[in-house]
Amino acid sequence: MLLLQMTNILGPIIAITAIGYMFGRSSIRLHTETLSVLIVLVATPALIFSTLTSLEVSLEVLGIMAGAAALCMAVSAGLAALVLTCTGRSIRSFLPPLIFPNSGNMGLPLVILAFGEQGALLGVAYFFVVALAQHSIGFSIYAGSVRLRVLLRQPLFYALIAVLLVIGFSIPVPQVVLTTTQMLGGMMIPAMLLLLGTSLASLKVADLAPALIVATGRLLIGVVSAVVAIMLLDLRGVPAGVVFLLATMPAAIVNYIFAERFQFNPEQVAGTVVVSTVLTFVCLPTLVWAALAISKSEAPLSALLTRSGT
Known part of the structure; x- marks a missing residue:
C-alpha cells in the first residue's frame, strides 16, 4: 500500500521531468525562456489567486504558512552563512541556492x-x-x-494583494475570473516540471566537489530549517508535512538565472543546481515517506482549515 502511494506521488513528477529532459537533449528544443516567462508572468499569479480564493482560506492559515516559509528561509540563511564561511565558499554565489529551495517546480507537484x-x-x-x-x-x-x-514588477506580488483583498473583505470573485485563473494556473505544474527537465539537460556541472558540498548542505539545511519551523510554530499533521517537503527541496533554478544575468560564477551555480536536484531525486522516497509520517499526527492547524472551509 505504501509502495503504491509512493509510486502515485513520485511517478508523475519523474515522468514529466523526464519528458522535459528528453526535449532538452533532442533536436526539438523547448524554448525555455518563453516557457519561464509564461510561468512567472501568467501561470504562477493565476494559480496563487485561483487556489487561495476558490478554497476560501482564512488569513490566519495564510499567515501561519507564510510565517513558516519565512522562518525556514531565515534559519537556512543563518546556517548557510555559517557553512559557507567555514568552508571558504563564496557567499554571494552560494548563499541564495542554500536559502531558496525549488518549492515551485518540484515542491508544489509533490505536496499536491x-x-x-x-x-x-x-x-x-x-x-x-x-x-x-x-x-x-x-x-x-x-x-x-x-x-x-x-x-514591484512581479505579477505574483499583485496577485497576492488581490488575494488579501478578496479574503480580508470577503469580496465575491466572479465565476468567469475564477474559471480563467484556474485554467491558466492549471498549466503551471506541468510547465514547471517540463522546464525543470529541459533546464537540467542544458546545465553542466562545473567543479563537482564544491557543487556536491553545497548540494548536500541545501538538503541538510532544508531538513533542519523544516524541523525548527515545525517545532517553533507547533505544526502538526498535513501542514507539518507540507512544510517539511517544501523546505527540503533542491536549489531553485532561478538562482542560476540570476547568476547568469549578473555573471557571478554562473557555471558553479549551475553545477550546484544540477547536483542538488539529482541528490534530492535520489532522496525523494525518504523525504516523501518522512512527510507522510509527520502528517499522520493530530494537527491544530487542520482545525483552522476545517473552520475556514465551512
Whole structure:
C-alpha cells in the first residue's frame, strides 16, 4: 500500500521531468525562456489567486504558512552563512541556492500529489513567500545591491494583494475570473516540471566537489530549517508535512538565472543546481515517506482549515 502511494506521488513528477529532459537533449528544443516567462508572468499569479480564493482560506492559515516559509528561509540563511564561511565558499554565489529551495517546480507537484486539495492550498500559501523572496532578496544578492523595485514588477506580488483583498473583505470573485485563473494556473505544474527537465539537460556541472558540498548542505539545511519551523510554530499533521517537503527541496533554478544575468560564477551555480536536484531525486522516497509520517499526527492547524472551509 505504501509502495503504491509512493509510486502515485513520485511517478508523475519523474515522468514529466523526464519528458522535459528528453526535449532538452533532442533536436526539438523547448524554448525555455518563453516557457519561464509564461510561468512567472501568467501561470504562477493565476494559480496563487485561483487556489487561495476558490478554497476560501482564512488569513490566519495564510499567515501561519507564510510565517513558516519565512522562518525556514531565515534559519537556512543563518546556517548557510555559517557553512559557507567555514568552508571558504563564496557567499554571494552560494548563499541564495542554500536559502531558496525549488518549492515551485518540484515542491508544489509533490505536496499536491501527496496531500491533495489541502496540500495545494497550504503549498501555494508557502510557495508565494519563497517566490517573492527569490525575486527580491535573491535577485539583490546576485545584483550586489538592493533591488526591491524588481519585486514591484512581479505579477505574483499583485496577485497576492488581490488575494488579501478578496479574503480580508470577503469580496465575491466572479465565476468567469475564477474559471480563467484556474485554467491558466492549471498549466503551471506541468510547465514547471517540463522546464525543470529541459533546464537540467542544458546545465553542466562545473567543479563537482564544491557543487556536491553545497548540494548536500541545501538538503541538510532544508531538513533542519523544516524541523525548527515545525517545532517553533507547533505544526502538526498535513501542514507539518507540507512544510517539511517544501523546505527540503533542491536549489531553485532561478538562482542560476540570476547568476547568469549578473555573471557571478554562473557555471558553479549551475553545477550546484544540477547536483542538488539529482541528490534530492535520489532522496525523494525518504523525504516523501518522512512527510507522510509527520502528517499522520493530530494537527491544530487542520482545525483552522476545517473552520475556514465551512
